[in-house]
Amino acid sequence: MTYLVTGATGGLGGYVLEYLKQLVPASDIIALVRNEGKAASLKEQGVQVRVGDYGDSDSLSAAFTGVDRLLLISGAPGNRQAEHAHVVNEAKKAGVSFIAYTSFANASNVDNMLSTDHQFTEQLIERSGMEHTFLRNNWYLENETALLKAALDTGELDSSAGDAAGDATVGWALKREYGEAAARVLSGRQENPSILELSGQPHTYKQLAQALSHASGKPVTSRDLDEDAFVDALEGKGLPEEAAKGTLGIQQLIKAGDLEVTSSDFEQTLGHPLASLEEGLKEVLGL
Known part of the structure; x- marks a missing residue:
């Protein structure tokens, strides 16, 4: 089983990798990065590093080869819908069996400057037919x-x-707690619903x-x-x-x-209090 984490050199991605290594062998983890030079420490830890960019479908196609479970960490606002579409489409083509996505609190029931892109991405993933879990993160x-x-x-x-x-x-919580929840879901070591409202x-x-x-x-x-x-x-x-x-x-x-x-999803996913x-x-x- 292989596990790919996008945005691996970012703050949240770093926490995800830290916790994921406690759950699965480092050699089974793939870190997707835009700049390989920033990932030297990951290689030293035994994590595979692949270069890819949300805006470049060809790079994603190569990076997703042989990946079983994928975590899509939401990109920056701007061209996010097109970039997320590249990720989901290439994951589907590569045969990825499961995708977790860092979405937004109560995403399908609110309408604000942050929710639109997340609604789009959730719907895209649902239409892809891939097994999935939406990690509806509240606020760091x-x-x-x-x-x-x-x-x-x-x-x-x-x-x-x-x-x-x-x-x-x-529903404030620490970024490392959101990272741990994402790692647990990505690992597949516990059953999770398709939507998790991760709120403190x-x-x-x-x-x-x-x-x-x-x-x-x-x-x-x-x-x-x-x-x-x-x-x-x-x-x-x-x-x-x-x-x-x-x-x-x-x-x-x-x-x-x-x-x-108000949700108990967060602590249930972690298996311990926030x-x-x-x-x-x-x-x-x-x-």
């Missing part, structure tokens, strides 16, 4: 690093995700601020701002305008409730 706690570091400096955790009806929740315990930004205060030993409160004030605050803390507006876009979908998912929010903060921030 690491994604909040800029806000968290600023909060430690100012004592205020800014967000724009509150409203009169109450604060929306997010739902928390609000107010609760995130409280956990940060406990984790750091510093007083931190949450501050809910309107959209313009939120962007201004981020820019005032040194975030470039484009990044600040991108962060606002995420806040908007959080406010809409798109990351409000890190608590306070533990996760300590790990992300080195506290």
